[in-house]
Structure formats: structure tokens, C-alpha cells
Amino acid sequence: MSTGNALSAKRVRRRRVPAALLAPAVIGLAFLILPLAGLLARAPWTELPARLAEPEMLAALRLSLLTATAATALSLLFGVPIAWLLARGEFPGRSVLRALVTVPLVLPPVVGGVALLLVFGRNGIVGSWLYERFDITIPFSTTAVVLAMTFVSMPFLVVSVEGALRGADLRFEEAAATLGAGRWTVFTHVTLPMVAPGVLAGAVLCWARALGEFGATITFAGNFPGRTQTMPLAVYLALQSDLEAAIVLSLILLAVSVIVLASLRERWTAAP
Amino acid sequence: MSTAAARITAALARTASRLPLAAALITPRRSRGAASTRARRCAATRPLAAAVALATALLALTACAPDAEEDADNTVTVFAAASLTKAFTLIADQFEEEHPRAGIVLNFGGSSTLATQITEGAPGDVFAAADETTMAGVVDAGAAADPETFARNQLVIAVPEGNPEGITGLHDLVGLLVAVCAEEVPCGAAARTAIEASGASITPSTYEPDVKATLAKLAINQVDAALVYRTDAMAAHGAVDAVEFPESDSAVNAYPIALLDEATSPNLAAEFIAHVQSDAGQAVLEAEGFQRP
Numbered sequence: 001m002s003t004g005n006a007l008s009a010k011r012v013r014r015r016r017v018p019a020a021l022l023a024p025a026v027i028g029l030a031f032l033i034l035p036l037a038g039l040l041a042r043a044p045w046t047e048l049p050a051r052l053a054e055p056e057m058l059a060a061l062r063l064s065l066l067t068a069t070a071a072t073a074l075s076l077l078f079g080v081p082i083a084w085l086l087a088r089g090e091f092p093g094r095s096v097l098r099a100l101v102t103v104p105l106v107l108p109p110v111v112g113g114v115a116l117l118l119v120f121g122r123n124g125i126v127g128s129w130l131y132e133r134f135d136i137t138i139p140f141s142t143t144a145v146v147l148a149m150t151f152v153s154m155p156f157l158v159v160s161v162e163g164a165l166r167g168a169d170l171r172f173e174e175a176a177a178t179l180g181a182g183r184w185t186v187f188t189h190v191t192l193p194m195v196a197p198g199v200l201a202g203a204v205l206c207w208a209r210a211l212g213e214f215g216a217t218i219t220f221a222g223n224f225p226g227r228t229q230t231m232p233l234a235v236y237l238a239l240q241s242d243l244e245a246a247i248v249l250s251l252i253l254l255a256v257s258v259i260v261l262a263s264l265r266e267r268w269t270a271a272p
Numbered sequence: 273m274s275t276a277a278a279r280i281t282a283a284l285a286r287t288a289s290r291l292p293l294a295a296a297l298i299t300p301r302r303s304r305g306a307a308s309t310r311a312r313r314c315a316a317t318r319p320l321a322a323a324v325a326l327a328t329a330l331l332a333l334t335a336c337a338p339d340a341e342e343d344a345d346n347t348v349t350v351f352a353a354a355s356l357t358k359a360f361t362l363i364a365d366q367f368e369e370e371h372p373r374a375g376i377v378l379n380f381g382g383s384s385t386l387a388t389q390i391t392e393g394a395p396g397d398v399f400a401a402a403d404e405t406t407m408a409g410v411v412d413a414g415a416a417a418d419p420e421t422f423a424r425n426q427l428v429i430a431v432p433e434g435n436p437e438g439i440t441g442l443h444d445l446v447g448l449l450v451a452v453c454a455e456e457v458p459c460g461a462a463a464r465t466a467i468e469a470s471g472a473s474i475t476p477s478t479y480e481p482d483v484k485a486t487l488a489k490l491a492i493n494q495v496d497a498a499l500v501y502r503t504d505a506m507a508a509h510g511a512v513d514a515v516e517f518p519e520s521d522s523a524v525n526a527y528p529i530a531l532l533d534e535a536t537s538p539n540l541a542a543e544f545i546a547h548v549q550s551d552a553g554q555a556v557l558e559a560e561g562f563q564r565p
Contacts, residue, residue: 114492117492117494118492121492121493121494122493122494123493139477139494140449140477140478140494218480218481218485222451222477222478222479222480222489223454223478223479223480223481224476224477224478224479225479228478229479233481236481237454237456237457237479237481238456239384239385239388240382240384240385240454240456240457240481241384241456241457242456243388
């Protein structure tokens with residue numbers, strides 16, 4: 001991938017893959033790819049164009065792309081500073097804080113959705129205040145979808161950016177500081193460009209996780225076509241009545257996400 | 273050489289096909305259930321994806337070896353709609369008391385999910401669905417025949433205990449936060465029919481994937497009312513009140529039951545179906561809020 005010169009490229013080519021690595025890699029790949037092949041084999045290809053034109057399908061796809069992107073933007077806005085705090089900050093309880101940030105990774109999404117309801121629901125601490133002061137109700141709205149997605153996907157970004165920050169060479173930041181750059185200038189002009197691949201990789205992971213979000217969304221935002229019904233919710237409901245429709249929806253979601261992720265990787269991320 | 277290899281592969285595939293993949297979804301009701309269920313599955317041959325054959329062959333062999341000689345014909349596996357959970361658990365207890373050598377294994381889930389499992393080859397003896405459309409799908413797929421209606425269920429308006437909004441009918445729901453089932457599932461189809469019959473311009477806040485999720489939105493106090501089956505409102509044990517409304521008469525769900533073609537113990541399964549339809553079985557269903565067919 002990032003083999004800089006011809007010499008190392010040649011060395012890589014000559015190196016044979018050990019059988020002890022190749023065998024499990026092939027089995028693992030088969031395990032990851034076979035379910036996809038199963039979907040492709042059962043797909044009703046002739047119905048595909050008609051399904052693609054269905055307004056409900058388009059609404060769900062549009063909503064999914066929109067909310068996943070919004071959740072990624074929110075995660076970048078808040079997650080990068082969190083990652084900086086965890087990697088560079090010196091304060092007691094940092095390891096506890098790091099563990100807390102990754103809680104959504106292990107929490108079943110449905111539980112996350114219930115927790116969000118208890119805070120932002122109409123009886124929740126924040127939710128009831130928002131309702132009384134500003135007449136805002138969050139559950140069952142598109143905002144709720146974005147919040148649910150942000151909750152489950154931001155940890156991916158934080159973990160990825162924190163790793164990049166820890167791997168970055170501190171001496172560049174120190175050199176910039178001795179040359180008179182302020183702390184904010186150092187962050188924007190030195191630190192951020194250095195960890196950009198990590199930030200992008202984290203954002204991609206975050207976006208992909210948000211796109212596939214189901215449990216927290218259906219619990220916190222409910223299911224309303226055009227407003228909170230994202231593609232995974234549409235797939236699950238289609239499964240109740242029409243297996244083939246569910247397969248078509250899954251394939252469309254898969255195709256769109258693979259296209260977006262592949263093109264992003266090609267263009268911006270050199271990181272593995 | 274090649275024929276020997278083919279024979280071994282076929283043997284492996286055959287053994288693997290006996291592995292209780294679907295049984296993982298089945299809740300054994302008795303302590304001895306786990307072992308005996310496995311024995312039943314091992315005795316039954318079912319077509320399963322050959323892809324899993326090699327990976328699972330060893331496991332299947334060890335799983336089948338100890339009690340393969342057990343009688344294969346006294347366990348009935350029943351696939352039943354989630355709304356039947358309590359009633360069928362009680363009915364199965366009754367049946368097992370009457371038939372000491374018989375064992376009932378119950379697998380509860382959404383009717384549509386169960387139907388998919390059955391048509392995809394999950395091994396079972398009896399299917400009890402929450403609506404006729406789902407059963408028709410299984411019959412059309414050739415997996416069952418001659419379904420009979422054994423119970424009916426009706427929608428009610430579930431409201432918080434004490435009915436704080438003073439709801440008396442569908443028209444009182446206009447402007448409130450209401451949860452209903454999605455139209456893809458039976459209770460959602462019934463809700464739509466009832467709302468259309470009432471002419472009330474109700475805009476639900478959410479279309480939930482199943483009746484339990486719909487009721488849960490009320491239980492965690494995010495909606496003012498939910499349209500659910502009477503049986504589900506009753507099963508909430510007083511945490512919610514059920515408001516009956518006349519339009520639900522136009523959307524009564526019939527519950528059909530049928531013997532599956534792939535049944536491994538068809539005689540006992542037929543006896544179980546008869547028991548569900550008997551006075552004893554019907555009394556249990558009525559106590560849970562169902563109506564007679």
C-alpha cells in the first residue's frame with residue numbers, strides 16, 4: 001500500500017505469504033463474503049429497477065445518507081476534541097473517561113436507545129426542559145435519528161483519532177511552539193494535518209456504523225416513513241412481509257455504502 | 273477413490289443436516305428439553321445448506337452420538353406467534369400432563385419471522401400464526417395444509433394506568449402521540465383498517481415493527497396511547513388500561529393453526545392441535561383475552 005520506493009516494493013513481491021496466515025485469511029474472507037453472495041444469489045434482479053423507483057425506498061435512502069452524514073459531522077465536531085483531551089490532556093481520571101467514551105461500543109444499541117429516551121424523552125432530564133422552555137420534542141423526529149446514530153458511532157471516531165494522535169510525533173508540535181505559534185495555531189496547522197488520515201479513517205468508520213444503525217434508532221426515534229425510517233428500518237419491516245423486497249433494499253444500501261467508502265478511500269485515505 | 277470421497281462428503285452433509293441450527297432458536301421448556309430436542313433433531317433429516325456441512329460435521333457427530341437411540345416420536349415442536357406466548361405455555365403444560373410421555377417444544381416469534389423460518393426449512397410440527405395472510409404464505413409454499421382458526425384477537429387502545437387523557441374511543445386520539453404497529457405486520461394492518469373505519473384523522477408518531485414494541489413505547493411513557501391487541505394490554509398486568517372501541521370489530525384477527533408437512537411426529541402434533549381447540553384449551557385462551565373462533 002504505502003511502499004515508498006521501488007526497492008521495498010520488490011522485497012514485498014518476493015516475500016511469500018506463509019501458509020499459516022494464508023489459510024485462516026482465506027477462511028475468514030469466505031466467511032465475510034459468503035453471506036453477501038447469498039444475498040446476491042437470492043436477489044430478484046428483474047424487480048430491481050421498479051424497486052429503485054419506489055418513493056418510499058428513495059425517501060429511506062435519502063434519509064439514511066443525510067442522517068449518517070449529519071451524525072458524522074457531529075462526531076467530528078465533538079469527537080476530535082474528545083480524542084485530543086484523551087491523548088494530550090493531563091488530568092486525573094483520564095483512563096476512566098476513556099472507558100466511558102467507549103461504552104456505546106459495547107452497549108447493545110437498543111439499550112442505548114432506551115438510555116437516550118430517558119434523557120431526551122419527554123420525561124427525561126433534558127427532554128422535559130427542552131419541551132417546557134422551547135416546545136421541542138426530540139423522540140420520533142429526524143433529530144432523534146441523528147442523535148441515536150451519533151451516540152453509537154462517535155466512539156469509533158474518538159478511538160481512531162486518539163490512536164493517530166498518540167502515534168504522531170510530538171516534536172513537530174514543540175518546534176512550532178518554539179517558533180511562536182499559539183496553541184490553536186499548532187493544533188490547526190500542525191497536529192490536525194499530521195493526524196488527518198486517522199481522522200478520515202475514523203470518519204469513514206463512523207459514517208458506516210451510522211448508516212447501518214438500527215437498534216438505537218427504532219427505540220429512540222421510532223419508525224415513521226420519510227421522517228425516521230432509515231434503510232435498516234425499512235429492511236427490517238420489509239422482512240416481515242416480503243423477503244425479496246428486504247433483499248433488494250439491503251443490496252441497495254450495500255451498493256451505495258460500498259461505492260461511497262471505496263471512492264473515499266481511493267481519494268483521501270492512504271491509511272490502512 | 274473419488275466415489276469413496278463422495279460417499280464421505282455425502283455422509284458429512286447428511287450428518288450436518290441433522291444439526292439443530294433452527295433448534296438454537298427454540299426454547300426448550302423443560303430441563304431435559306435441551307438434550308432431548310437435540311436427539312429429535314438428530315433423528316430427523318432436513319435439507320440444510322451444504323456449505324455448513326464440513327464445518328459442522330464434527331460437532332453434529334458428537335452431538336448425536338450419546339442418545340441417538342431415543343424414540344423420535346414423542347416431541348412436538350410448535351412455532352407460535354409471540355402474542356400466544358402465555359396461553360400456549362399453559363396449554364402445553366396441560367397437554368404434557370395428559371400425555372406424560374410427550375414433550376412440547378415451543379418456539380415463539382413474530383408470525384412473519386416464523387413463517388420465513390418454516391419455509392426456509394426449520395424443523396417443526398405445528399404452526400400457529402397471528403393472522404391468516406401469514407398462514408396462507410406457508411400453505412402456498414407447500415409447508416402446511418388445511419389451517420383451522422382456533423382463536424380471534426381484537427385491538428384495544430392501551431393507555432397509561434388510570435387513563436389520564438380520558439380516552440374513550442379512536443376520535444379522542446386526534447392530536448395525541450400515538451404508537452401503532454407497522455402495516456407490514458398483522459396488528460398494523462388491523463390498526464389501519466380500524467382507523468379507516470372510524471374516519472378519525474389520526475397521525476401516529478411511530479409505526480413499530482411488532483405489537484410488543486408498540487406497547488413498550490407506551491410503557492416508557494413516550495406516547496399517550498398505543499393500538500395493541502387486547503391480549504397484550506392484559507398481559508401488561510395493570511400497568512396499562514385497555515379502552516375498547518367499536519371500530520375494532522371491523523379488524524378482528526383470526527389465528528390459524530396447522531400441521532406442518534415436515535412434521536416428525538404428526539400423530540401427536542394432531543392431538544396437540546385438537547387440544548388447543550378443545551374446551552380446556554379454549555378456556556386458557558379466553559382467560560388470556562382471546563375470543564373463540
